[in-house]
Amino acid sequence: MRTFSHKVLDYRLLSHAKTITLCVTTIAAIFFIFSADCVVSKFYLQSSAIEIDEVSDVLQIHSTEKTIKSTVFGLPFRSTQGENKEVLSANQNSLIPPFNVSEEERIEWFRKKIPEFEIFKSNNLSKKFHSRIQTFFDDKCEVQFFMTWISPAESFGRRDFSAMESLFKVHPHGCLVILSGALDSKRGYRMLKPLVDRGFKVTAVAPDLASLVKNTPAESWFNEMKSGNKDPGEIPLAQNLSNLIRLAALFKYGGIYLDTDFIVLKSFTGLRNSIGAQSIDVASKNWTRLNNAVMVFDSNHPLLFKFIQEFAATFDGNKWGHNGPYLVSRVVERVAGRPGYNFTVLPPIAFYPVDWNRIGGFFKKPENQADSRWVKAKLLQLSGETYGVHLWNKQSSRIRIEGGSVMAELISDHCVICTNICNS
Template sequence: MFRSNFDALNPLNNPLLQDPDAAAATTGLTRADRIVHKWWIHHFKKVPFPTKKVPLNLNVLPSLTKLGTERRTLNHNTINNHNHDLIKENVRVESIKNHIYADGDTWGYYPGVAVFMVWNSPPWMFTVRHQRGLESLLFRHPDACVVVFSETVELDFFSGGFVKDGYKVAVAMPNLDELLKDTPAHVFSNVWFEWRKTEFYSTHYSELIRLAALYKYGGIYLDSDIIVLKPILFLNNSVGTEDQGSGSALNGAVMAFQRHSLFIKECLEEFYQTYDDTSLRGNGADLLTRVARKYLGDESKSVELLELNVEPSYVFFPISSQNIARYFIAPATETEKAQQDLLLEKILHNSLTFHFWNSLTFSLIPEPDSLVSRLLNYACIRCLELL
């Protein structure tokens, strides 16, 4: 008679499901693979291995997207109720018949040209510079549909200001399973609860969301600390270099791409293949730079497939991150004022956007008559008001 040994069949004893932090068990695996390993270990520990023979019922396995912390999502009913309220308030929206949902049916309404942003800080950190950035966009493009992806603010965050004034600004809590569906980076939706515990999750989440949104829908992505100086909706398959000192390094604070862009698809592939949860820039600006160099150097692609417009630094980032802090200070002499006047004129003539480099300047308050203060109020709508 054969003797069964269920311990030998325990999936936790499979060498591929051992501790993902043990080098011997995961040699040659990417960090994304290691995250998947952690999920499987978490799953099998959560569901005890049976001590007697039982039939395997796949229907009782938990849904991957429902494990971990409960997530607030913008679903079909939320959108319908939200749009019903907007229509009652006579906000300029397109016919409900023209809704476009992320998976083709259940969520995501982006009438006209979509402009995407991501906000993962607390609501109280949405300061005047961020409000002015949004105002500058709507000042140039009052009919733009702005979608702010966020895990931290309520869906009606902008209803008392911009929406009440007739602008199409909405907060959406993305369902990663739907947003990343059919992309190379879909694995991150399955391990969201584990991924969010990593040190740079908020930054990496923003970098992945912007790539996925541009790939799925097409449109423009803007960082929340970008001031729009001129119309930008004409941009197509465009990304900008960061500054003259960093050579050809790219920065994703401003991006405009067509739906299903091959370049963005390769960025999503690179995000999965090389993901490093310990690197602040490795999955963002550095990733864009790596992919662009490989992408533009691939002789196997036709000219049509290689469509990528790399803008010089002055177009999106006229002042570098190394120099930005000094322009929060008002000029002390007539000579300094003349220099800043000349620089302002040059920026307004040559640049489409201005970047505050908020990660470096979040604690700085621009002095009156400083260059930053003048740019903040250059294209405002609620110029003397805060949300």
């Protein structure tokens, strides 16, 4: 009996020891598996982080190419140029000046943010700016065009692409340079590739602002701004720099500047040293405001020099249009009639046949016979003295193009990649 009891006790102790050993082994195994899983997960996340930018880039490029090929009718015919607050990335959002602060506080903010302003920087690519422009604009260029793009590449949309299409529809042997750091990239190249593949000459070149303004009245202004000694104003500085870039590019190289929300209808080859009136006085027929959305000038033209001089002398980053449309209006009013300035002010029908507060009517389909007759009459009018239509993107970017509208007809008649275009 005692022997049996000892055996039972020994068995229980042995079983208990085995149970403890098994538990310890199991816990150790679980800990090892969990640790290994963490290591693998960490390795996977690190590997993914290396590739995620490339994958994201491919997906966004595919999305953009698909958007370009998709129909423009019945969909929001939108662009984000001029609506910077909606399209800027997180990094660019941080470059929007603070509101409701003193000038001193804003300058202090600007000084801290200057390293983040890519447009102020010169690198190996931007230093080749001049040679790239000269190489691109060769003898085969019938007309040389400039556009600027200050927003992210992903916000370059169908409206902007349609502007390029219309340009090449009318000027198949023209050459277009888009002054843009964002589009001077692999992503930007793929966006432009559908036109390049069809033999049209278009490229994006990151502007070197220091080179552009060198030996102009804006050189000292630029250096002072870059050093953080000037007030950038409440308006995003990139918008105002776009006004300067277009002036400096035309002054250095000559040609035609167009905004990206402009549909070209007629050849510009017969134009020289011209700027368009946005509005006129009905009674006197004299212009009341000019605009810088379209400009045609020879290089080194004295009026361009005056424009750049005015920009540097009167820069104000707090007033919309002060450094753009209002600037060219001020200068032309002062120099009009003076000897040495050879230029033409074209009437609104040339570039601005519809005012900004009436542009919506161009996007609406006709609802009745009277509307249909108006559309036909408007298209007939535009086929005459109109070189193109400024779409006033700030007002029209959210308006949908409707089939049968003036815009639907213009886009349809002036596209070169007309995939899946249909009325809706």
